[in-house]
Amino acid sequence: MTTLPGLLTASDYNVEAIRKDFPLLDRVVHDGKKIVYLDNAATSQKPRQVLDALTEYYEQHNANVHRGVHVLAEEATALYEGARDKVAAFINAPSRDEVIFTKNASESLNLVANMLGWADEPYRVDRETEIVITEMEHHSNIVPWQLLSQRTGAKLKWFGITDDGRLDLSNIEEIITEKTKIVSFTLVSNIMGTINPVEAIIRRAQQVGALVCIDASQAAPHMVLDVQALQADFVAFTGHKMVGPTGIGVLWGRQELLEDLPPFLGGGEMIETVSMHSSTYAPAPHKFEAGTPPIAQAVGLGAAVDYLSAIGMDKIEAHEHAITAYAMKRLGEIPDLRFIGPDTAENRAATISFTLGDIHPHDVGQVLDEQGIAVRVGHHCARPVCLRYGIPATTRASFYLYSTPGEVDALVDGLEHVRNFFG
Structure with missing residues (x-):
């Protein structure tokens, strides 16, 4: 068995015990090969604890939330709002009312873009203002801002990427200016794994009075995420990458901003009063959660937060850092392999x-898949x-x-097979 220098001891982090919680990791594919799942940036597998929480909700508590007075409605509401409490604690939010449930991070980022438009x-973004993103973004943090720019006439600007896969901040004072209304960037690149220098970007944004939105989709599953320490104005992430179900995302926003900004979607639950002439809106977070929300998915996300918290995000981060360093070393030994992004851990x-x-x-x-190794190929929704x-x-x-x-x-053995297969 391969061991990693610096990896936590079994008493601190028992990866084999953790693997037993994930049924799919025992899956056998392609002529009896046990699956090697290495596509976690796309979506993670789910532990039994999350699967059981979903099943129990549907079997024992299924009802719509907030308006019913019968026992099932009250139970469903308690579970749904309890999940909000868990997420708020997980990200160290000052208030549970700053946690908005969406269907995914893409919706969260679109929500911010539309609110500002x-x-x-x-806060208004218009033709006299500028929007700043980076060349490193997932399409979900590019397209909403392009749409907002096209709709309002605001100028869209971005930071470039260095040859070694880092953000080029050499011209930060030219990119983020007094005209900048919003700076939106990823904390961790979904394609290269780069962890970006949050402090420098936020410090410059604050100097010019710009808001900051962080896409933490690739950060929340892997490291301690403290929204107060980040000092951003909005933070978006998704549940399915952090051992939770699909169909649930989160937008955290500073409460004073959520109170001042307009809703993105209209419908049930987000209203205070409605007449045929006008409507008034409920306070945040419900102002931004129109219609029947993703109730079961939120319950599943709450169970995922419980699971990750019980292990400890600091321990998960340390384990992954050791795995990544080992993988960089082993992959670096393969002839003709070129890292896209940073070449160190x-x-x-x-x-x-x-x-x-x-x-x-x-x-x-395709050749790796025939060996039971699941990786991702393509531009990973980061074509730039x-x-x-x-x-x-x-x-x-x-x-x-x-x-x-x-x-x-x-993976390394599989890639050697690929090289031999293609001569």
């Missing part, structure tokens, strides 16, 4: 993208990164709390 001063998360000679990533992924490095796509291996050194070894 419809807002009154001093410093200031990077557990996601590694690479190319392998002139073999197309889709061919790499691929354009930046002059490549059509990458192969991406991404690790999580249940990943093992043996799975890294399997």
